[in-house]
Amino acid sequence: MRDVADISPALLAWYDRNARVLPWRTGPEDHAKGLRTAPYRVWLSEVMLQQTTVAAVRNYFRDFTTRWPTVTDLAQAEDADVMAAWAGLGYYARARNLLKCARVVAFDLGGQFPRTAQELQALPGIGPYTAAAIASIAFDAPSTVVDGNVERVVSRLFALTDPLPGTRPEIARLAGQITPQDRPGDHAQAMMDLGATLCTPRNPVCALCPLEAHCEAHAQGIAASLPVKAPKKVKPTRRGHVYVLIGPAGEVLVERRPDRGLLGGTLGFPTSDWAEERPAFAPPLKTDWQEAATEVRHTFTHFHLILTVHRGLGHVDGMTGNNAFSPDALPTLMRKVWEAAQPA
Incomplete structure (x- = not known):
């Protein structure tokens, strides 16, 4: 040199x-x-x-x-x-x-x-x-x-x-x-x-x-x-459920996630905890929930995530009106969920 x-x-x-x-x-x-x-x-x-x-x-x-x-x-x-x-x-x-x-x-x-x-x-x-x-x-x-x-x-x-x-x-x-x-x-x-x-x-x-x-x-x-990199650790896989509730006039149930943690402060659909063993099915309310044909897969920095998507019809207070809901305001994971929840 x-x-x-x-x-x-x-x-x-x-x-x-x-x-x-x-x-x-x-x-x-x-x-x-x-x-x-x-x-x-x-x-x-x-x-x-x-x-x-x-x-x-x-x-x-x-x-x-x-x-x-x-x-x-x-x-x-x-x-x-x-x-x-x-x-x-x-x-x-x-x-x-x-x-x-x-x-x-x-x-x-x-x-x-x-x-x-x-x-x-x-x-x-x-x-x-x-x-x-x-x-x-x-x-x-x-x-x-x-x-x-x-x-x-x-x-x-x-x-x-x-x-x-x-x-x-x-x-x-x-x-x-x-x-x-x-x-x-x-x-x-x-x-x-x-x-x-x-x-x-x-x-x-x-x-x-x-x-x-x-x-x-x-x-x-x-x-x-070069540069030489240390071997990557194998990422674990976590699983969970996510619930997409649609109202009679097209309203959507979304919630803002806590500021701390993954996807903090973003809008999303209610989910279960994410764990290595898939948690029990526990929707946010009783209705006729239908499991989507496609699971949602997403990778974060430290783990892979597989979500089972459930779509239901019903109404609860606080749902976002159809004219106010935009999938574009959702993080990538939740956009995938929304797409998976659409009827075939």
Whole structure:
């Protein structure tokens, strides 16, 4: 490997020609003119992108920033409206923390995000990575930004053959070594773009990589095998029942789940507990329940879920009127349930 001081200039020259066009990004040409991405947009995009792909986030980001163009607009939104707008994006604790953070920034900090990673990390839902990304991209602070793409690029650049997650402290140290004082935000985004487009998990395109000459893993012929990851644990499977009650005028029985826990704060249909052994059938009221022909299968971070879907006809107080119910406001799991509950 050449001097690490040569890495960022080569990377930035490539980024200036090949930067992805993203709705939350100020491109390198505009950045050179002194334009900066508003910290609100950096923060919102980074929160949305956690555990989620760029393709999935694009439309959500556009919708959010059209509906709530500033952090104060978001802070003043109704919780239910934000949770409904987030529906389908997953990891719903992010949406709850999004509102908490927006309200701290809007009401306690005068609508201004802190400028340093340390101060940003004190806000609800902002961890080390997100704090560094906001400080770097919005404020040009030389913070070290390490996401999954950066982990992969650094692991290959320095041929780190020990498995993740144990190598993360060393990856962060080495990523810091190659982060420049000049254009740190562009450098961070260039590292992300390189990992997303050329230095991909499988079949990295080394021949087009601006860092090919600097890459120890390429020199050793082991780039495609890095980073090494510890074996994944086998996910357990849990089972349960879910009940879809339809009223005589098309009303639907939905409930808002507790803020804490999976799908916290979202709308959904009543369910049993979820356990390795399927719980007993215990519907929320007596009626003629019919079991749907198709079970619903869904995977969370730590387990697989199989739900037996039951459809019933009846009416109870508090049911949502047909004109007010929208499956689009449901999280992905509950949309699957709704689809499975429809008559064949």
